[in-house]
Amino acid sequence: MHMADALVVPAVAATMYACSAVAGGFSVKKVRLESDPKKIPVMGIMGAFVFATQMINFSIPGTGSSGHLCGGMLLSALLGPYAGFLTMIGVLLIQCLLFADGGILALGCNIWNMAFYGCFVGALLIWKPMMKKGATKGKIIAASILGCVLTLQLGAFSVSLETLASGVTDLPFITFVSTMQPIHLAIGLVEGLITAAVLCFVHEARPELLWGIQDTKKKEGRFSFKTTMAILAVVAVLIGGGLSLVASANPDGLEWSMQKITGSTELESEGTVYDDAAKVQETTAVLPDYSFKGSDSVLGTSFSGIVGGLVVVAVCVGSCYAFKFFRKKKTA
Amino acid sequence: MSKLSKAIYEIHHMDTLANQNQWMNRIHPLVKFVLTVFYIGTVVSFPKYDMAGLAGMMVYPLVVFIIGDLSFLDSIYRLRIVLPLVCFVGLFNPFFDRVPVGTLGSFTITAGMISMVTLMLKGILTVLASYILIATTTIEKLCYALRLLHVPAFFVTQLMLTYRYVSVLLAEANRIMQAYSLRAPNQKGVHFKVWGSLTGQLLLRSMDRAGEVYESMCLRGYTGEYHFGDAIHARGKDYLYLLFWCCIFALFRLLPVLNLIGGLFVA
Numbered sequence: 001m002h003m004a005d006a007l008v009v010p011a012v013a014a015t016m017y018a019c020s021a022v023a024g025g026f027s028v029k030k031v032r033l034e035s036d037p038k039k040i041p042v043m044g045i046m047g048a049f050v051f052a053t054q055m056i057n058f059s060i061p062g063t064g065s066s067g068h069l070c071g072g073m074l075l076s077a078l079l080g081p082y083a084g085f086l087t088m089i090g091v092l093l094i095q096c097l098l099f100a101d102g103g104i105l106a107l108g109c110n111i112w113n114m115a116f117y118g119c120f121v122g123a124l125l126i127w128k129p130m131m132k133k134g135a136t137k138g139k140i141i142a143a144s145i146l147g148c149v150l151t152l153q154l155g156a157f158s159v160s161l162e163t164l165a166s167g168v169t170d171l172p173f174i175t176f177v178s179t180m181q182p183i184h185l186a187i188g189l190v191e192g193l194i195t196a197a198v199l200c201f202v203h204e205a206r207p208e209l210l211w212g213i214q215d216t217k218k219k220e221g222r223f224s225f226k227t228t229m230a231i232l233a234v235v236a237v238l239i240g241g242g243l244s245l246v247a248s249a250n251p252d253g254l255e256w257s258m259q260k261i262t263g264s265t266e267l268e269s270e271g272t273v274y275d276d277a278a279k280v281q282e283t284t285a286v287l288p289d290y291s292f293k294g295s296d297s298v299l300g301t302s303f304s305g306i307v308g309g310l311v312v313v314a315v316c317v318g319s320c321y322a323f324k325f326f327r328k329k330k331t332a
Numbered sequence: 333m334s335k336l337s338k339a340i341y342e343i344h345h346m347d348t349l350a351n352q353n354q355w356m357n358r359i360h361p362l363v364k365f366v367l368t369v370f371y372i373g374t375v376v377s378f379p380k381y382d383m384a385g386l387a388g389m390m391v392y393p394l395v396v397f398i399i400g401d402l403s404f405l406d407s408i409y410r411l412r413i414v415l416p417l418v419c420f421v422g423l424f425n426p427f428f429d430r431v432p433v434g435t436l437g438s439f440t441i442t443a444g445m446i447s448m449v450t451l452m453l454k455g456i457l458t459v460l461a462s463y464i465l466i467a468t469t470t471i472e473k474l475c476y477a478l479r480l481l482h483v484p485a486f487f488v489t490q491l492m493l494t495y496r497y498v499s500v501l502l503a504e505a506n507r508i509m510q511a512y513s514l515r516a517p518n519q520k521g522v523h524f525k526v527w528g529s530l531t532g533q534l535l536l537r538s539m540d541r542a543g544e545v546y547e548s549m550c551l552r553g554y555t556g557e558y559h560f561g562d563a564i565h566a567r568g569k570d571y572l573y574l575l576f577w578c579c580i581f582a583l584f585r586l587l588p589v590l591n592l593i594g595g596l597f598v599a
Contacts, residue, residue, distance in 0.1 A: 005459075010373050013376070045501075046538065049535060058522045059519065100459045168421065175424075
């Protein structure tokens with residue numbers, strides 16, 4: 001998609017240079033604000049990495065052809081949109097000077113068509129919102145494919161617009177667009193898959209290298225207090241209230257063993273201590289035998305399950321906080 | 333030769349050319365950069381049917397290739413990337429613009445044909461101009477010229493690092509691909525099952541290398557800006573060279589020089 005100098009007139013080239021310069025200036029300002037001196041070597045070497053890997057052919061299964069890596073999306077997923085954009089400018093400049101891939105005058109157009117869309121649109125509108133709540137393999141694949149397809153479509157459309165504005169071709173705009181867009185749709189899909197494969201590998205090996213997910217990554221696997229409580233309450237209600245209805249009427253393991261030995265599931269105890277304890281239990285028990293007092297209804301069984309669950313949750317949470325409190329006190 | 337090996341060869345070749353002690357190489361980098369931009373701007377500003385006027389602009393590459401001892405074949409090889417898109421855009425012109433503008437024997441020449449040739453000529457001339465620039469100027473000197481144009485130091489340093497490590501990473505990628513092709517013979521490209529791991533390994537190694545590079549830079553006194561050593565001052569003949577060519581380009585752009593010269597011989 002690199003545009004040659006011959007395809008643009010000076011007015012279009014100057015306009016696109018101005019647009020790209022504004023985006024570049026803004027990116028320089030943003031990266032400077034980060035004041036991370038390590039960023040420059042990382043950007044330089046990542047630029048070289050993209051340059052080198054774009055020379056590797058990735059075979060597309062079942063087609064016999066091959067595809068390449070999508071630099072803009074990969075760089076913005078690793079360095080962020082601003083540093084990624086500046087790195088892409090470097091890559092495009094070297095490609096144009098050393099390999100005549102694109103032109104010096106058309107560099108402004110190429111920066112806009114490939115780096116701007118790839119980094120700003122790809123990172124800020126696709127990658128960042130999708131990775132807001134943490135990254136998963138599925139999300140990375142979806143973001144990479146969507147990002148590459150969308151940014152390449154925008155880039156291809158811009159090429160058509162810039163060529164039309166330059167007036168170098170008699171090819172009708174609609175014909176040009178309808179040729180460019182489907183080709184770049186296929187390219188975008190393949191580049192998206194390759195980018196996704198690389199980013200998934202990085203996510204598995206070194207997830208901290210991915211941009212925009214580092215902070216949320218720390219929180220991954222931990223729910224907030226409110227969420228934990230809500231989930232526990234729902235689970236307790238479901239198990240206690242719902243599943244208790246289908247509880248087995250047969251004796252459990254201990255009862256079964258007792259029945260085998262004594263012929264009854266309950267042991268009869270005699271003595272004043274036992275009688276007094278049983279009286280206290282009868283008075284205090286809200287739901288004797290898992291039912292409302294004086295009733296044997298199904299509702300009572302469900303309610304007892306819910307109450308039991310909530311009490312267990314309260315005891316567990318209370319114990320945990322008590323443990324934390326005493327541990328804190330001990331370390332202090 | 334693989335694509336990666338070709339790229340490594342091309343970079344080394346361009347480096348060797350740019351480091352030669354030729355007359356052209358000694359011209360101030362900013363002068364050559366400004367002149368190249370001016371030339372390309374002039375070439376693309378020619379109207380789409382002004383093939384004769386554009387042909388006059390061939391004088392610059394013609395002269396510089398001779399005085400700079402540059403290989404014309406090398407520069408033609410560089411056209412392989414640019415020409416396909418230019419041809420794709422230009423090839424349709426004869427079909428859509430069929431207005432006859434002249435005849436060559438029994439063959440009718442249409443305006444579309446003229447605009448197609450003009451477009452291709454523009455493509456060739458602009459590539460030749462950028463080749464002249466890069467074949468006679470090192471990247472370090474070009475970056476120096478960019479600094480003189482007040483391009484942020486931050487960006488220029490990053491650009492230089494990218495260039496410095498392009499050949500290193502190309503060589504590393506080449507080794508990886510060589511090892512892969514030996515283990516997976518008769519396979520075109522990298523199999524999709526190893527797309528991620530093959531490239532990812534190179535990426536992780538590159539990231540680690542970036543950390544090492546930064547530490548080395550710090551140990552050598554890096555404080556945020558690359559120092560180019562002694563300043564390169566433009567001499568009088570550099571300005572003269574720029575002025576001379578700018579006048580020639582303006583002359584060819586504003587006047588039908590080839591027609592006027594031809595008119596002297598054809599009564």
